Amino acid sequence: MMTTTVYVPRDTTALSLGAEAIVARLERAARQRSLDLRIVRNGSRGLCWLEPLVEVETAAGRVAYGPVEPEDVDALIEAGLFEGRSDHPLALGLTEEIPYLKAQQRLTFSRIGITDPVSLEDYTALRGFEGLKKALARDARKIVDEVKISGLRGRGGAAFPTAIKWQTVHDQPPGQKFIVCNADEGDSGTFADRLIMECDPYLLIEGMAIAGLAVGATQGYVYLRSEYPNAHAIFGEAISRARAAGYLGPSLLGSGKAFELEIRLGAGAYICGEETSLLESLEGKRGLVRAKPPLPAIEGLFGRPTVVNNVLSLAAVPYILDQGGQAYADYGMGKSRGTLPLQLAGNVARGGLVELAFGVTLRELMEDFGGGTQSGRPLKAVQVGGPLGAYLPESQWDSPIDYEGFAAFGGVVGHGGVVMFDDSVDMGDQARFAMEFCSVESCGKCTPCRIGAVRGVEVIDRIRAGERATENLALLADLCDTMVDGSLCAMGGMTPFPVQSVMKHFPDDLTPRHAEGGR
Amino acid sequence: MPHASPQTDGAWTPAQIQDVIDAHKSMPGAMLPTLHAIQDRFGHIPEAAIPIIAESLRQTRADVHGIISFYHHFRTQLPGRSVVQVCRAEACQARGCRPLESHVKAVLGVDYHHTTNDGEITLEPVYCLGNCACGPTIRVNDEIHGRMTAAKFDRLAEQLKATVVEVR
Numbered sequence: 099m100m101t102t103t104v105y106v107p108r109d110t111t112a113l114s115l116g117a118e119a120i121v122a123r124l125e126r127a128a129r130q131r132s133l134d135l136r137i138v139r140n141g142s143r144g145l146c147w148l149e150p151l152v153e154v155e156t157a158a159g160r161v162a163y164g165p166v167e168p169e170d171v172d173a174l175i176e177a178g179l180f181e182g183r184s185d186h187p188l189a190l191g192l193t194e195e196i197p198y199l200k201a202q203q204r205l206t207f208s209r210i211g212i213t214d215p216v217s218l219e220d221y222t223a224l225r226g227f228e229g230l231k232k233a234l235a236r237d238a239r240k241i242v243d244e245v246k247i248s249g250l251r252g253r254g255g256a257a258f259p260t261a262i263k264w265q266t267v268h269d270q271p272p273g274q275k276f277i278v279c280n281a282d283e284g285d286s287g288t289f290a291d292r293l294i295m296e297c298d299p300y301l302l303i304e305g306m307a308i309a310g311l312a313v314g315a316t317q318g319y320v321y322l323r324s325e326y327p328n329a330h331a332i333f334g335e336a337i338s339r340a341r342a343a344g345y346l347g348p349s350l351l352g353s354g355k356a357f358e359l360e361i362r363l364g365a366g367a368y369i370c371g372e373e374t375s376l377l378e379s380l381e382g383k384r385g386l387v388r389a390k391p392p393l394p395a396i397e398g399l400f401g402r403p404t405v406v407n408n409v410l411s412l413a414a415v416p417y418i419l420d421q422g423g424q425a426y427a428d429y430g431m432g433k434s435r436g437t438l439p440l441q442l443a444g445n446v447a448r449g450g451l452v453e454l455a456f457g458v459t460l461r462e463l464m465e466d467f468g469g470g471t472q473s474g475r476p477l478k479a480v481q482v483g484g485p486l487g488a489y490l491p492e493s494q495w496d497s498p499i500d501y502e503g504f505a506a507f508g509g510v511v512g513h514g515g516v517v518m519f520d521d522s523v524d525m526g527d528q529a530r531f532a533m534e535f536c537s538v539e540s541c542g543k544c545t546p547c548r549i550g551a552v553r554g555v556e557v558i559d560r561i562r563a564g565e566r567a568t569e570n571l572a573l574l575a576d577l578c579d580t581m582v583d584g585s586l587c588a589m590g591g592m593t594p595f596p597v598q599s600v601m602k603h604f605p606d607d608l609t610p611r612h613a614e615g616g617r
Numbered sequence: 618m619p620h621a622s623p624q625t626d627g628a629w630t631p632a633q634i635q636d637v638i639d640a641h642k643s644m645p646g647a648m649l650p651t652l653h654a655i656q657d658r659f660g661h662i663p664e665a666a667i668p669i670i671a672e673s674l675r676q677t678r679a680d681v682h683g684i685i686s687f688y689h690h691f692r693t694q695l696p697g698r699s700v701v702q703v704c705r706a707e708a709c710q711a712r713g714c715r716p717l718e719s720h721v722k723a724v725l726g727v728d729y730h731h732t733t734n735d736g737e738i739t740l741e742p743v744y745c746l747g748n749c750a751c752g753p754t755i756r757v758n759d760e761i762h763g764r765m766t767a768a769k770f771d772r773l774a775e776q777l778k779a780t781v782v783e784v785r
Contacts, residue, residue, distance in 0.1 A: 110746070110747060110748055110761050111748050111750070111751050111763060113760075113761060114748050114751065114754065114760075114761040114762050114763035114764075115751065115763050115764060146750035146751055147750060147751070149751065283745075283747060284744065284745060285745070286706030286707040286708045286709070286744065286745045286749060287706075287707060287708040287749045288745075288747070288749065289747040289748065289749055289750070291747075292747040324653075324690050325743060325745065325746050325747065325756075326746075326747060327759040327761075328761070329747075362646070362649065362650065363649065363650075363653055364649075364688075364690075365649060365652070365653070365688035365689070365690035365691055366688055366689035366690035366743075367687065367688050367689060367690075368744060379649065380646050380649075381645075381646045382646040382647060382648030382649055382674075382684070383648070383684065384683055384684055384687040385687065385688075400645065400646075441749065441750070442750060443708040443711075443749035443750045443752075444707065444708040444710075444711030444712060444749065444752075445711040445712055446750065449749070449750025449751065450750055472712070481707055485706070485707060485744075515708075515749070517707050517708045517711055517749070518711060519711045520711075523710075523711065527710075527715075528707070528710075531707070531710070535706075535744065538744075539744070541687075
């Protein structure tokens with residue numbers, strides 16, 4: 099009897115929308131029909147608005163259906179889902195031909211959704227661990243050089259050249275060194291780290307092992323936020339399987355070179371995404387930001403030289419080692435080389451992961467990929483780069499996305515999160531929330547951040563209540579300057595960015611609320 | 618409907634706490650893994666366990682208290698049988714989490730950081746669950762629920778109460 103293969107993703111988004119119930123219904127229907135059904139729990143393709151995206155293997159390739167709700171399953175089967183027919187309104191045709199996917203340049207995310215995330219066979223069948231094998235055959239110095247050629251810059255937000263960080267740790271005297279992966283993906287609107295860990299976890303394991311070989315570190319830690327229970331489960335399983343197969347442990351692939359990896363869970367503190375706060379937390383302390391210098395590359399975890407890289411930076415490395423740094427550098431513009439995994443979120447019709455070379459404009463992203471707002475109302479503002487990023491008005495949607503270009507107008511590329519808002523948004527609420535969030539999440543070490551955020555909420559409330567609005571607006575501007583200039587880290591130093599952008603571009607929303615007749 | 622991580626009744630003994638600590642204390646930076654393990658097993662980190670943790674990990678009680686209170690995830694009170702977290706962050710705001718959170722508070726009759734009178738549900742805010750293209754998003758214990766609406770939440774809340782009755 100012929101086996102029918104159906105793919106139902108197991109990433110958080112698919113699970114949050116009923117993937118388990120879909121599997122149960124598919125299995126029940128297959129039993130009723132005496133069909134030999136094989137269900138693969140793949141990762142997500144990153145086409146979030148189509149989740150749960152169910153795929154069926156056919157002679158022509160995988161065909162997709164989505165967004166499928168559990169209640170749709172029986173009708174889909176009646177319409178020929180098991181045969182891959184396209185007679186149902188949810189039928190999308192061949193997955194690879196979906197324009198949103200086809201138009202992307204997926205270097206880092208080349209495997210997501212295609213494979214069973216924890217299958218080593220699937221991973222190695224698509225060039226998995228080829229980068230590691232090449233790294234094992236080279237001097238540490240040559241690995242760092244390859245990353246240097248790629249031009250890779252930190253994808254967590256700071257955009258610091260990855261190879262320079264590695265070089266610094268490499269050049270420290272031999273002894274215990276660490277690779278720390280920052281998987282505390284706290285920025286609202288970002289989920290690319292989660293997709294790596296849930297949909298292609300071996301990629302991160304491989305990237306970290308290569309980093310270890312490059313700098314002489316034998317121990318890695320992944321600092322994962324506790325808000326990601328599903329990523330924890332999948333990534334943990336991947337580590338166990340990788341270790342059993344010799345991709346982690348005392349002798350990587352029998353080379354005699356060691357690398358071990360452990361997940362450490364955060365505990366719900368946004369500030370622990372800041373690298374020095376993260377190191378404090380890993381050491382078992384409150385996540386208070388450290389003053390720099392010393393740099394973590396010289397005195398990091400437990401006082402030892404430490405590479406702290408974002409998930410996406412480390413996940414870019416296997417491609418660079420396998421295909422060469424130049425192949426990666428061939429993408430991009432200016433000093434922003436390679437691809438950037440952008441995440442379309444918020445009020446967007448077609449939200450999801452869009453990996454493209456640097457240089458695409460926000461408008462192309464939001465309109466061509468995103469399809470405008472989900473509500474169908476006009477787009478009013480977009481926040482790029484997380485809660486510390488400015489709200490950008492329409493006049494700024496046509497500049498190409500690269501680190502220098504965005505910095506030139508006070509924008510932040512950050513971790514690539516793009517959160518869209520329609521015209522029903524009250525930008526005064528958003529400015530207030532920026533300060534409120536900082537007051538909840540400040541580590542409390544420096545005064546401008548700890549006190550400034552609380553005062554910021556109060557001043558904005560007074561402005562909106564019509565209490566001496568002009569004077570209080572001047573006070574708010576002054577407070578923002580103080581926080582930018584006087585804070586120890588980006589939390590307090592950048593919280594004013596969204597506030598200042600509202601003051602500058604949406605001043606009508608920062609006036610007494612009753613004046614508008616209560617929108 | 619199954620729900621991940623059913624809460625314990627919170628009962629603990631000093632010997633049980635010590636067992637959990639001993640299983641973790643040799644790790645480098647053992648404090649957070651230890652606190653997680655205690656909370657996972659007993660549903661909270663009892664105040665009275667703090668001296669045991671401090672002694673075993675060679676820190677002061679003030680240090681341990683400071684660490685627990687710094688992190689939003691750790692709690693020293695036993696929560697309701699289910700913990701419901703509503704995402705309040707920007708991507709969910711753009712998709713209507715503000716009216717949703719008002720609805721959730723009204724339905725449950727509690728504000729954030731509080732437990733319903735029947736002791737069943739503790740309500741907490743959360744800042745991003747990484748489901749930002751399909752919000753508003755809430756988390757119930759270890760399950761994430763996307764594209765949440767007031768009507769879907771009402772059904773979920775009914776299920777949570779029904780589950781409790783079955784269990785008892």
